Amino acid sequence: MRDWILYKEHTFPLIRRLNKHFEIIAPVEGKGGDIVFDPITSEHDVVLDFTNTIMPPKRFFFPQFETLFSWKGKEFTLAPPRGAGLTVPLKTKRRIIFGIRPCDFSGILFLDGYYALAYEDNYYFTRRNNTLFILLGCNEPQEHCFCLSAGTGPFLKRGFDIQLTDLKDRYYVQIGSRKGKELIERYDYFFRPASREEKEENIQTVREAERKFKEEVDFDLVAKKMENEEVPESLWQELAVRCQNCGGCSYVCPTCFCFNLIDRVTGKEEGKRMRTWDSCTFSGYTRMAGGYNPREEKKDRVKRRFYHKLVYEPQQFGMHGCVGCGRCVTTCLGNINMPRVMHEIMK
């Protein structure tokens, strides 16, 4: 497909235009000064010189708390039943996520795969299918980024709707889907076709970015060693001592999908079923009636997390459960994190 150029001074006018027809979710400065993904009120909210947001935009598809349905009426306490029923609050607007990083978008591609296994998760896909993704590739990887090793960045080759490369005063614009193509065609007056020199400049920018990575890990080697049980139990034991059971690593992770289902009573004969994020590092995650817990020991839970991401998920549907975003590196209180554990295993 043909590539395009968007001048930086046209970016805000484009966003303003898009905001008339879509809800725009973009990196903005949050209350505490951190850069976070949020719906914008004006194009001037958008911050595009950010490294990455503290949380991935996962919550716009899989919210931390979400009502699956609510109920109302006598029906649930008395017979004979009449009238009432269950209401599903799921409504979505057409949305654009502007400025999502390739690693985080790869997290979405991962969830696309997972949530479609056996049964489709209609809550996730209703939001997902209503969203268009405009990626912003990474010219300057951070200290803890290892998307290059994960094959999820710093730029993607496919899968996105639109991908932008920063060429100083311009963005190089690549189209990756029909949705992306239609959007560019509809707003074609903001873009012009890229020249051959600009195409070359884009390739050079990508190469340069790839050379800047400090963190490098070997996913295949690690998975092989884990599968062959070549990892000493002492490693998991040591990590277990450091793990604080906080679940932070799962909450910040773009690919962690586990959830809990709970009922909330909101009034007389009224209530709702909600789902909330959960984490396999919590001891209650597997505890069963009668107190039996197959993963009672913290060691087994920590081990589970890494086996799930590095061995089981690739086996189950061919994708790593880690996109190399580096968030768990900065989040973990006990300094347990994906690249560190991988280096230990690679030794």
Added chain:
Amino acid sequence: MKNIYLPQLGKIKRVQKETSDVKTFTLAPLRGAGFTFFLKEKIKFIPGQFLEISVFGTGEAPFSISSSPTQKDLQISIKDVGSVTSALHNLRKGQVIGLRGPFGNGFPIKDIRGYDILFVGGGIGLAPLRSLINYILDKRKNFERIIILYGAKNPEELVFKDELKGWERRKDVELLVTVDEGDGKWKRNVGVVTTLFEKIKVNPKKAFAFVCGPPVMIPFVIEGLVKIGLKDERIFANLERYMKCGVGKCGHCNIGPKYTCLDGPVFSYKEIKGLSKEF
């Protein structure tokens, strides 16, 4: 797209007390002729599959269907152990529940025709086995011997007491019951369920075995079956895991790379053997 989390509304049609803390509930749709099940085949569900039952306001929990698809009634048998189960125990005839499913793989009913079938159950673990037992009894001529070994803590804790009597009377069913602790009136075997193995003769080449019971029981029973000479792929166990969604999404039921709610809850010993020590 189907909403996989939205239950169908149902009501309690009948409640039957089994023991001091186990009740069997017969379920009926709130309105209309029947529940809409995911399965499109002739059969409504496969014995061994489970339902996610909601008590709105308390929550949802998985329960094996304890009736056979060959019977008219849809039943679940529940031991009161916590919040959802005790809320269910408090429901009376006519009250409303939610139902999702049936989920899970169920027993391999197509592969076992023409074989001897050995059931080993402990406590409430007889519930899913009952579905298969009654299914087989309704198609009795397709199977050879039917041997049922069942154990409970004490005589009071035996579930489906009337049905046990019925099976005992049948000439084409070999039923052996045991309790860990007898009372004055108990005249049968005393001891854990594995002590019954000495009392039966099984031809391992002709048999399939199905095991369901508390997590501590399963490894011992499997060990006994392997000793008798049953092949790993002919031994099946129902694994219980903490489950939330039942549809392979919430992650809770995972054992190694498997999801108990999708790949199970019925696993052959061959499959679980490889799943580390977790089961």
